[in-house]
Amino acid sequence: MPLPRVEYGLDGSLRRAPRSEEEQDFPREELGLAPVAVAAWGPFVFANAGPDPEPLESALGSMPAQIAELGLVVDELVFHTRWEAEIEANWKIVSENFLECYHCQVAHPAFAEVIDVSAEAYSLASDGRLSSQRGPVRADVTLEGELQRSQFHFLWPNLGVNIFAGHPNISIGPIVPLTPDRTYRFLDYFFGPDVGAAWIDDLMAFDTQVGIEDRALVEGVHRGMASGVFEHGVLMGHSEQLIGHFQQLTAAALA
Numbered sequence: 001m002p003l004p005r006v007e008y009g010l011d012g013s014l015r016r017a018p019r020s021e022e023e024q025d026f027p028r029e030e031l032g033l034a035p036v037a038v039a040a041w042g043p044f045v046f047a048n049a050g051p052d053p054e055p056l057e058s059a060l061g062s063m064p065a066q067i068a069e070l071g072l073v074v075d076e077l078v079f080h081t082r083w084e085a086e087i088e089a090n091w092k093i094v095s096e097n098f099l100e101c102y103h104c105q106v107a108h109p110a111f112a113e114v115i116d117v118s119a120e121a122y123s124l125a126s127d128g129r130l131s132s133q134r135g136p137v138r139a140d141v142t143l144e145g146e147l148q149r150s151q152f153h154f155l156w157p158n159l160g161v162n163i164f165a166g167h168p169n170i171s172i173g174p175i176v177p178l179t180p181d182r183t184y185r186f187l188d189y190f191f192g193p194d195v196g197a198a199w200i201d202d203l204m205a206f207d208t209q210v211g212i213e214d215r216a217l218v219e220g221v222h223r224g225m226a227s228g229v230f231e232h233g234v235l236m237g238h239s240e241q242l243i244g245h246f247q248q249l250t251a252a253a254l255a
């Protein structure tokens with residue numbers, strides 16, 4: 001005979017709790033699961049467990065419009081694979097690394113061969129919680145595929161969205177603090193339904209290399225900051241403006 005179990009309805013309401021019938025005035029109606037707001041943008045499902053959830057459309061800001069303008073149709077994307085990593089660095093260092101490409105010319109030589117990372121061509125913009133980087137394909141490079149510009153979006157506090165120039169692609173995922181000196185990340189890779197396997201393999205290899213380069217950078221920065229020698233730095237007014245934006249939002253949330 002099965003053991004009596006707690007049962008919830010599909011709407012989250014408590015339907016049954018063993019022995020509750022023996023309780024006087026058992027408040028069954030008040031003991032449902034906590035409601036969570038859920039909404040989708042293309043294949044991406046977002047949940048908000050807060051008491052007063054902001055509508056997803058407003059939370060995403062101009063990101064969907066920028067991505068549509070690039071020519072990427074998110075509704076057509078097909079899930080490919082999930083990449084996961086734990087990084088020996090504070091999540092804010094990982095996020096700040098995402099938010100500037102000042103390091104790209106030196107740290108990501110293969111990336112900088114394809115994308116024009118010069119201050120004149122590589123655009124940085126922030127709007128509310130959204131930080132957006134848009135890097136065109138270099139004028140001397142011919143790249144197959146309909147997307148001739150990369151876009152990298154960061155939705156404060158911790159969502160990264162990457163689109164590389166080329167065929168339809170996107171990778172999306174959070175930067176999750178584990179401890180003050182460890183961070184978990186995943187990126188879910190999606191591609192257009194007609195993108196060939198060879199191109200996908202090339203892009204994954206390319207992005208894996210960029211990821212290896214960034215891991216070395218952020219773990220080195222973390223070791224340096226954890227040494228206690230470092231008091232504060234200086235942000236480059238143009239090239240590191242999105243880090244300033246991130247720090248303002250973070251400081252305001254902590255205040």
Ligand SMILES: [Fe+2]
Pocket residue numbers: 097103104107108213214
């Ligand atoms: Fe990087």
